[in-house]
Structures are given as structure tokens and as C-alpha cells.
Amino acid sequence: MTLEVLWSRLADIAAKSGMKCGRSDKCNAECCRPSVSGGEPGVTHPEIELINSFLAKHRGFRFYEAGIDSCKFLGKNGKCRIYAIRPIDCRVHFCKDESLASQSNRNASNLVEDYHSRHEAEFMETELIDSFRFSGEG
Numbered sequence: 001m002t003l004e005v006l007w008s009r010l011a012d013i014a015a016k017s018g019m020k021c022g023r024s025d026k027c028n029a030e031c032c033r034p035s036v037s038g039g040e041p042g043v044t045h046p047e048i049e050l051i052n053s054f055l056a057k058h059r060g061f062r063f064y065e066a067g068i069d070s071c072k073f074l075g076k077n078g079k080c081r082i083y084a085i086r087p088i089d090c091r092v093h094f095c096k097d098e099s100l101a102s103q104s105n106r107n108a109s110n111l112v113e114d115y116h117s118r119h120e121a122e123f124m125e126t127e128l129i130d131s132f133r134f135s136g137e138g
């Protein structure tokens, strides 16, 4: 299964269920903050390649920086700067799921777990890429 097919299946499951991101002005993107979400997203090599090509000038990436409680890709406006290619872990965090034990939720988790196991999901080491800054940032 390609990533694009998986994204589409996850979006389908979410659309047909009560699972959705209830993003509003009041949302502080808690799902992108490790103190709330419990850690950084797992990420597979196909996703790493995609994100690296998206960040064309950048030879590596990381999600969280020590001492900063937000994902590296979370913009100051509270929006994900790589939203179109965000990791599949980020595609299955739904604040508004009727039941975390729902069949829809299980279906989405199973798809992600299956992809992770076939592509050896891992967490990124952070030391390599401490120097990266998005343009316009200090």
C-alpha cells in the first residue's frame, strides 16, 4: 500500500465515523505537544523521505526540541507546516471521536500499525538536526 492510498483510507474511515479533528480558534494544537500527546509521532522511512524532499534544503529533521513543548513543524499560528505530508500518526489523532474503543478507531489504528510494522517506524534521533530553522525564524 502506498502512503497516498493509506492517507485516503484513513481519511475515509474518519469521514464515515464520528472521528474528526475539531480544530477551532480555541484549539491549542495539543496533539502537537509532547506533554499532552505523550511523545513524538512514529515515522517510517517513506515518510521521512517525503518530508525531507518537502524540506528540500534540509538534510534531516526532528519533531521535538529539548525544552520546547511543541513539534518542530508546529507554526506560530498553531498550524502544522507540513500538513499535506504529515505523518500517519498525526492523521489518526482525533479529539472528537465518539469512543476511543470504536470500530473506526480500531480500523484506523490497525492500518497505521500495519504500515509501521512493515516499514519499521522509529522515532527520530534529535542531535543531528538541532541547527535546522525554518526561514524567517531565529
Ligand code: SF4
Pocket: 020, 021, 022, 023, 024, 027, 028, 029, 030, 031, 032, 093, 094, 095, 096
Ligand atoms: S486533533 Fe489536534 S488540532 Fe485537532 S482539535 Fe484536537 S488538538 Fe486541536
Ligand code: SF4
Pocket: 031, 032, 033, 041, 063, 071, 072, 073, 074, 075, 079, 080, 081, 082, 083, 086, 087, 090
Ligand atoms: S508534524 Fe504537524 S501534525 Fe504532526 S505533530 Fe508536528 S505539527 Fe503536529
